[in-house]
Amino acid sequence: MSVVEIQKLTKRFERGDVVALQDIDLAIEPGEFVSLIGPSGCGKSTLLRVIGDLIPPTSGTVTVNGKPAPRARADHDYGIVFQDSVLFDWRTVAKNVALPLEMLGWDRGKRKARVDEMLGLVELDGFGDHHPWQLSGGMQMRVAIARALAFEPALLLMDEPFGALDEMTRERLNGELLRIWDASESTVVFVTHSIAEAVFLSTRVAVMSARPGRIADIVDIDLPYPRAAQTREEARYFELVTRVREALHLGSDLDAVAQ
């Protein structure tokens, strides 16, 4: 059973009569790491939100874990990470990570044990009593990831999580994310506008084109895991980066022809 199954999905925004997504078909299997990449305005963030039932589709079906998306949201089937870490300043790091567990009604002892475990996973042991504003941007993002994975959802949705970070931090967190993905055995849908990031992380890269947003191509990334800093220097890596870049340009050329 696919973790995410999208069929004939179309999303039209009434305001401005914009077709954000058109005829999207995509199936994501358990354990996959799928990146959505495309020019700004191609609807990749919208697609992520439709999967998470934060935006309703205009037509078509979205199932998560075999359930309709609204049911999956009610059942806490996914965790989500935004570009802005969305940590609450009035809560300590530990309490931010515990937020979804509180919503699920876990008792204090169980919450604490899991929070400690999650802070260990993102290598922030000992930072539980800090407040978010005392941490660097990269550390804040790790807290957001710990919070998203705290209740062990089958699916992790990430909306340009490293977009606001500097290149060095981004590359380090890319490596850490792969380690966390491996350890947590979750499925990831990852929105990005960085080709290098998409190729380095993913099992598959879905290249989108804009106006209307659709999936122009899907590139299989056959680089072996575990991937490390050297991966970024391999010939095959560059071939795949080129392949994704060409798919992106082809997508935007089609736009130009259409207009």
Next chain:
Amino acid sequence: MSAQPVAVQPIPRGALSRRVGGRALDWVPALVVLVLVLVIWEESIAIFDIKRFLAPQPSAIAANFWDNRGELLHGGWFTFQEAFGGWLIGCGLGLLTALVLARWRRLGRALMPYSIAASAIPIIAFAPITNAWFGPFGKTSKMAIAAVLCFFPVFVNTVRGLTSVRPSSIELMRSYAAGEIDIFRRVRFPTALPFIFTALKIATVLSMIGAIVGEYFGGAPEALGVLINSRNATFDFEEAWAGIGVACAFGIAFYLAVAALERLALRGAPSTEE
């Protein structure tokens, strides 16, 4: 939620004494200014032979305060009770109206114009009216004036706070299938709290002003505003000035008490310093 990357610092523990010491040092410039002003005031009255109905010497005011401290402090306490009652009522209504407005937009639109109109009430003209409504000698009429003054800043700030939640915070809560009540309790209210406390602090000082203005149009004989007014009328300017000093002291103490409450409620927030 702060996106600013900042250097990682450990939470300072056991450094309380040093911080209190630092705080005390912060007060030094203000104290120097106070002493300078008092000295210049004292001396210039003697040098330029300023009439005592224009401004008595600080030393004379202080001496007068000491002689009449029982009467003055009792009056200040009486007036403070009026101010405090009005503060509670005004802030309570301001909060309530803001909550209703933020929750039920339609009802909010019906109430909004009147809430704004409340801020436009010329308070001096209003004081004789509340005296007529509630009787000039009780505390209720002064509470009414203080309440009207407190209402608006609390109302406006609370609405601002409740609606300044970032969309991504709401999306995060919705991803946990959170309902309106959970979103309010865990996101909206904590986000609004610093805004609310700012207004509550402004309202403390306003409530003292409201109570004293009200007393100028008639009040209990023991009330501070009545006392200041009657001492002015009988050329007892030293005690009138001492009364003003007592009113300030109560206002400042009220403000500091709410500021302390704020620090307690918002501990852990990035900045509660002003």
